[in-house]
Amino acid sequence: MAQKTAPDSTRRSERSRRAIYDAALALVGEVGYGKMTIEAIAARAGVGKQTIYRWWPSKSAVLLDAFLDLAEQANAQLSEEAGLAEPATDIPDTGDLEADLKYVLRATVDEMTDPKFDAPARALAAEGVVNQELGTEFVERLLEPQLQHYVKRLRRSQDRGEIAAHVDPRIALELWTGPLAQRWMQRTGPLTHAYADTLVEYALYGIAPR
Amino acid sequence: MAQKTAPDSTRRSERSRRAIYDAALALVGEVGYGKMTIEAIAARAGVGKQTIYRWWPSKSAVLLDAFLDLAEQANAQLSEEAGLAEPATDIPDTGDLEADLKYVLRATVDEMTDPKFDAPARALAAEGVVNQELGTEFVERLLEPQLQHYVKRLRRSQDRGEIAAHVDPRIALELWTGPLAQRWMQRTGPLTHAYADTLVEYALYGIAPR
Amino acid sequence: MAQKTAPDSTRRSERSRRAIYDAALALVGEVGYGKMTIEAIAARAGVGKQTIYRWWPSKSAVLLDAFLDLAEQANAQLSEEAGLAEPATDIPDTGDLEADLKYVLRATVDEMTDPKFDAPARALAAEGVVNQELGTEFVERLLEPQLQHYVKRLRRSQDRGEIAAHVDPRIALELWTGPLAQRWMQRTGPLTHAYADTLVEYALYGIAPR
Amino acid sequence: MAQKTAPDSTRRSERSRRAIYDAALALVGEVGYGKMTIEAIAARAGVGKQTIYRWWPSKSAVLLDAFLDLAEQANAQLSEEAGLAEPATDIPDTGDLEADLKYVLRATVDEMTDPKFDAPARALAAEGVVNQELGTEFVERLLEPQLQHYVKRLRRSQDRGEIAAHVDPRIALELWTGPLAQRWMQRTGPLTHAYADTLVEYALYGIAPR
DNA sequence: CTGTAATCGAGACGGTACGTCACGTCTTTAC
DNA sequence: GTAAAGACGTGACGTACCGTCTCGATTACAG
Numbered sequence: 001m002a003q004k005t006a007p008d009s010t011r012r013s014e015r016s017r018r019a020i021y022d023a024a025l026a027l028v029g030e031v032g033y034g035k036m037t038i039e040a041i042a043a044r045a046g047v048g049k050q051t052i053y054r055w056w057p058s059k060s061a062v063l064l065d066a067f068l069d070l071a072e073q074a075n076a077q078l079s080e081e082a083g084l085a086e087p088a089t090d091i092p093d094t095g096d097l098e099a100d101l102k103y104v105l106r107a108t109v110d111e112m113t114d115p116k117f118d119a120p121a122r123a124l125a126a127e128g129v130v131n132q133e134l135g136t137e138f139v140e141r142l143l144e145p146q147l148q149h150y151v152k153r154l155r156r157s158q159d160r161g162e163i164a165a166h167v168d169p170r171i172a173l174e175l176w177t178g179p180l181a182q183r184w185m186q187r188t189g190p191l192t193h194a195y196a197d198t199l200v201e202y203a204l205y206g207i208a209p210r
Numbered sequence: 211m212a213q214k215t216a217p218d219s220t221r222r223s224e225r226s227r228r229a230i231y232d233a234a235l236a237l238v239g240e241v242g243y244g245k246m247t248i249e250a251i252a253a254r255a256g257v258g259k260q261t262i263y264r265w266w267p268s269k270s271a272v273l274l275d276a277f278l279d280l281a282e283q284a285n286a287q288l289s290e291e292a293g294l295a296e297p298a299t300d301i302p303d304t305g306d307l308e309a310d311l312k313y314v315l316r317a318t319v320d321e322m323t324d325p326k327f328d329a330p331a332r333a334l335a336a337e338g339v340v341n342q343e344l345g346t347e348f349v350e351r352l353l354e355p356q357l358q359h360y361v362k363r364l365r366r367s368q369d370r371g372e373i374a375a376h377v378d379p380r381i382a383l384e385l386w387t388g389p390l391a392q393r394w395m396q397r398t399g400p401l402t403h404a405y406a407d408t409l410v411e412y413a414l415y416g417i418a419p420r
Numbered sequence: 421m422a423q424k425t426a427p428d429s430t431r432r433s434e435r436s437r438r439a440i441y442d443a444a445l446a447l448v449g450e451v452g453y454g455k456m457t458i459e460a461i462a463a464r465a466g467v468g469k470q471t472i473y474r475w476w477p478s479k480s481a482v483l484l485d486a487f488l489d490l491a492e493q494a495n496a497q498l499s500e501e502a503g504l505a506e507p508a509t510d511i512p513d514t515g516d517l518e519a520d521l522k523y524v525l526r527a528t529v530d531e532m533t534d535p536k537f538d539a540p541a542r543a544l545a546a547e548g549v550v551n552q553e554l555g556t557e558f559v560e561r562l563l564e565p566q567l568q569h570y571v572k573r574l575r576r577s578q579d580r581g582e583i584a585a586h587v588d589p590r591i592a593l594e595l596w597t598g599p600l601a602q603r604w605m606q607r608t609g610p611l612t613h614a615y616a617d618t619l620v621e622y623a624l625y626g627i628a629p630r
Numbered sequence: 631m632a633q634k635t636a637p638d639s640t641r642r643s644e645r646s647r648r649a650i651y652d653a654a655l656a657l658v659g660e661v662g663y664g665k666m667t668i669e670a671i672a673a674r675a676g677v678g679k680q681t682i683y684r685w686w687p688s689k690s691a692v693l694l695d696a697f698l699d700l701a702e703q704a705n706a707q708l709s710e711e712a713g714l715a716e717p718a719t720d721i722p723d724t725g726d727l728e729a730d731l732k733y734v735l736r737a738t739v740d741e742m743t744d745p746k747f748d749a750p751a752r753a754l755a756a757e758g759v760v761n762q763e764l765g766t767e768f769v770e771r772l773l774e775p776q777l778q779h780y781v782k783r784l785r786r787s788q789d790r791g792e793i794a795a796h797v798d799p800r801i802a803l804e805l806w807t808g809p810l811a812q813r814w815m816q817r818t819g820p821l822t823h824a825y826a827d828t829l830v831e832y833a834l835y836g837i838a839p840r
Numbered sequence: 841c842t843g844t845a846a847t848c849g850a851g852a853c854g855g856t857a858c859g860t861c862a863c864g865t866c867t868t869t870a871c
Numbered sequence: 872g873t874a875a876a877g878a879c880g881t882g883a884c885g886t887a888c889c890g891t892c893t894c895g896a897t898t899a900c901a902g
Binding site: 020029032034051122123125126127128129130131132135136138139143144145147161163164165167168170171172174175178179180182183185186187188189195198199202203204205206207208209210 | 242244257287333335336337338339340341342345346348349353354357367371372373374375377378380381382384385387388389391392393395396397398399405408409412413414415416417418419420
């Protein structure tokens with residue numbers, strides 16, 4: 001099937017791409033996703049509209065790429081600060097599962113609260129709820145890779161007998177990521193460190209009396 | 211301060227209101243929230259645009275009312291089928307907490323899977339992620355009342371010693387509603403009865419070895 | 421065949437129509453037909469683009485109506501100045517055909533030179549050369565009615581024996597309107613009173629020796 | 631003053647030039663002048679856009695050159711058919727002015743009707759009405775040289791006393807070229823041999839009774 | 841039972857943004 | 872250095888809806 005003669009990506013303007021990302025992220029923060037227009041992105045980036053339409057099919061796709069780029073950069077910076085060559089996203093393993101999970105979950109809460117991430121992340125999450133394609137990509141490229149860090153970490157604990165053998169780690173991790181996600185997306189309650197700690201405790205030991 | 215001469219709701223056309231709800235729900239299913247326009251709702255409902263603008267401030271508000279109406283009707287019908295006068299939304303209390311939770315959670319999974327509810331509910335959930343005001347109203351009028359049924363039920367179990375005394379029921383219920391919501395909204399995994407059962411088990415007894 | 425549900429002309433805004441005419445005529449004079457855009461007309465008239473597209477199919481159609489309106493007004497004003505109820509466009513009949521023709525032709529030259537008429541008239545004439553539909557309408561609604569005044573006048577002279585019996589007045593009049601039109605449109609020579617006079621003389625008596 | 635580093639015409643690609651002419655003439659016939667775009671000419675000619683912009687300042691200039699080239703070729707072919715070395719554009723002089731004029735005018739009518747010439751000629755004529763520069767060039771390079779053939783021919787007749795001494799040939803010729811041009815450009819009437827004949831007769835002997 | 845005031849369907853209005861097209865310039869690679 | 876190719880910033884296109892407005896026609900209450 002003939003594509004509409006796909007553009008030649010080797011000749012793509014890097015400077016335009018960056019300017020578009022910056023403009024999109026700035027705008028989604030300033031006016032919100034609904035009122036962010038492609039024309040405004042183009043104007044702010046000092047770029048022709050066609051340059052956006054040439055490389056992305058929709059404004060959600062632009063924002064997704066911009067956000068992924070942002071996440072990547074933030075990650076790279078984090079690793080650098082830690083003086084590491086490899087990405088620093090692994091979940092720590094001090095031998096104390098409860099402490100490790102609380103540590104990571106508190107960091108997640110902090111990130112969810114950071115206004116720099118909040119606006120674009122909400123916009124993408126919202127769009128993903130309604131737009132299957134974008135939602136899938138968002139999950140596959142951003143969310144699931146992060147969740148897999150939990151899977152790895154839980155499996156290590158399971159090998160050591162710190163988690164019951166019958167437990168499926170991929171489901172277990174949802175005991176805390178699910179509630180956190182819900183509070184963030186639906187604002188059903190405050191997102192605090194204490195809340196994160198409680199979730200970890202309930203999840204590890206259950207709510208039935210021991 | 212003078213309101214914009216608020217309309218007189220006693221003279222409101224009931225037939226128009228119903229037609230607008232029907233049109234909105236039909237359209238959100240057919241073309242999706244983003245492409246649903248007020249003009250299309252008006253045209254389909256055989257109604258002037260002003261009749262919509264007179265009574266609702268935005269298309270999300272129309273859809274919210276339409277959906278609440280739908281939920282109400284569905285509820286009423288359910289109660290009627292059960293031959294009850296009062297609404298049938300309470301969580302059963304057979305004395306077996308695990309069984310009761312699994313029963314209700316399976317029903318929730320079924321509802322989330324029902325295409326009649328799926329499209330408008332997703333649209334509203336998505337809009338709520340990004341639009342604080344609508345999100346809050348959605349939660350307050352629809353979600354939180356349902357969650358409170360869990361609180362009531364859990365408290366009863368707690369009084370009987372079936373749940374540890376230190377547990378906060380309002381947080382505990384998120385151990386299963388959170389994961390369910392996340393799978394539904396972000397499509398991070400399949401929504402099945404087996405999954406619902408697993409969530410209840412993990413939540414009750416924890417994932418650490420007993 | 422279903423029209424695209426033609427708009428209701430009884431509800432048309434007269435103020436907008438006038439503003440659009442004024443803007444179109446002003447713009448064609450200032451920037452020329454080629455660079456006159458519908459957006460600019462709309463902006464200058466303080467009108468939405470759709471209001472133009474609702475009532476006219478193209479920018480040439482707008483200009484045609486604007487110009488016809490202008491011609492009508494100019495005509496009405498002329499009649500009024502002369503204190504007449506009927507339109508003053510008839511060709512005089514003093515009994516001296518040569519003098520009458522020269523008089524009218526000189527007036528035509530003056531009009532063709534008047535910058536107020538020149539720009540829009542050129543634009544329409546040009547568009548009509550290339551666009552059959554517009555050209556036909558331009559001729560039928562503006563040019564031919566004026567030519568018919570010559571026909572009437574010539575026929576009267578012919579009845580009196582001042583013009584040879586075998587002559588077809590509709591063709592005869594082209595002996596002077598044709599050259600004038602050509603000099604105006606193609607700029608093949610200057611448009612002066614002397615030139616007009618010469619045309620009348622050559623046409624009446626021929627260029628062969630008598 | 632530095633020209634924009636004028637291109638070196640000795641290295642110009644003849645094949646591209648020809649292809650551009652062909653493409654321009656074909657397109658003006660197929661889609662009309664207004665919808666003929668430089669991009670389309672380039673694409674059809676298998677030529678880069680810059681190759682057009684390097685050698686011509688505007689699309690009207692391209693078409694003008696293309697049309698002049700066409701006219702030249704047609705002329706050369708005509709001469710060749712007649713077995714002549716020199717160009718065959720002079721007006722015949724059989725001694726019978728009326729007959730000679732009718733002969734040439736009938737040929738002009740035929741040419742104006744030939745669809746191969748019609749589309750580009752109209753486009754250029756139209757553009758010339760509105761664009762002084764192009765109009766002047768069109769007249770100087772194409773129209774006026776043809777009119778001068780009449781001047782020469784008329785002067786010869788005048789020397790022989792077949793035309794009144796006081797007549798200005800340059801004006802006289804407009805008695806038939808003007809009407810013809812008008813009928814062609816403004817479509818004010820049919821273009822036939824009979825019409826051409828009538829024009830010649832009226833012009834020679836006048837419309838007043840002799 | 842009839843006036844009268846508000847709601848109703850309809851849709852024109854001034855706008856904003858859409859996604860596309862072509863402009864004329866510029867850069868890259870091949871000849 | 873010219874050529875084909877095509878990405879770029881720019882700006883107009885014609886369309887779709889926005890939310891406001893004005894217009895009769897309908898409707899339901901108050902006199």
